[in-house]
């Protein structure tokens with residue numbers, strides 16, 4: 001589904017639905033696509049990333065999920081980006097090749113984070129090998145230093161990258177360093193898409209010139225965030241702030257209770273009524289107390 005459209009607006013970092021006994025549950029992906037499009041107004045997905053527990057899945061499971069999202073998203077979604085990053089190069093290359101063969105609209109990769117690249121050149125060399133397995137589709141770098149520990153500045157990484165990786169299309173920037181992000185925009189806005197990945201700070205990133213956003217909360221707060229994007233586009237900053245404050249109030253509430261992928265699965269399950277199941281060990285399911293409190297907060301805010 002190589003899409004001619006440049007990636008913009010909201011992209012949901014998809015959750016991986018699982019059965020109660022911890023197997024991936026492909027049977028609900030069709031329903032999930034319809035929910036995102038019809039109820040949240042979100043037409044782009046980022047599959048097998050952090051929220052999707054991509055690094056906790058087997059290669060076979062990652063391929064099955066990628067295939068299901070591409071198949072069920074056909075003629076409904078604009079972009080299905082498959083995250084193919086892995087701790088070892090052969091696996092990342094295999095997943096990249098697979099994503100291209102099944103017709104994904106793009107691929108993305110994090111930096112490997114057990115043996116880490118220590119400078120820009122080694123990171124680019126790794127990413128270049130991965131991207132070259134999918135030469136017909138766009139490649140995005142997934143910058144998430146809080147989880148990878150790879151802190152190479154994106155501004156530095158982007159300098160000259162197109163010569164090394166011809167399919168390089170942009171960055172999913174999941175970090176709060178807005179100075180680095182702003183420099184990326186300033187130097188590359190025409191050439192690359194710069195997608196922001198810290199949902200609670202999206203309005204600030206829009207002010208810096210973000211092309212769009214990728215995140216977990218767009219699964220269930222997509223509609224509200226789309227209203228914020230619309231208000232921002234109309235230069236109605238006060239209204240845009242109201243929307244950001246509203247989603248921020250929910251996130252601030254759940255952060256205090258303890259928030260991560262498991263809690264995202266629980267929130268999505270009660271919001272969409274699609275069972276997302278438990279996370280995979282070492283993550284543990286959200287508590288009943290969390291679910292009750294988060295649901296009550298959501299109900300009070302989204303009236």
Ligand SMILES: CC(=O)N[C@@H]([C@@H](O)[C@H](O)[C@H](O)CO)[C@@H](O)CC(=O)C(=O)O
Nearest residue numbers: 013049050051174197198199214215216
């Ligand atoms: C660390 C983390 O999981 N960050 C999320 C955010 O969407 C995050 O859940 C949100 O901003 C709430 O903190 C995304 O950046 C991750 C993401 O897009 C992904 O699942 O690949």
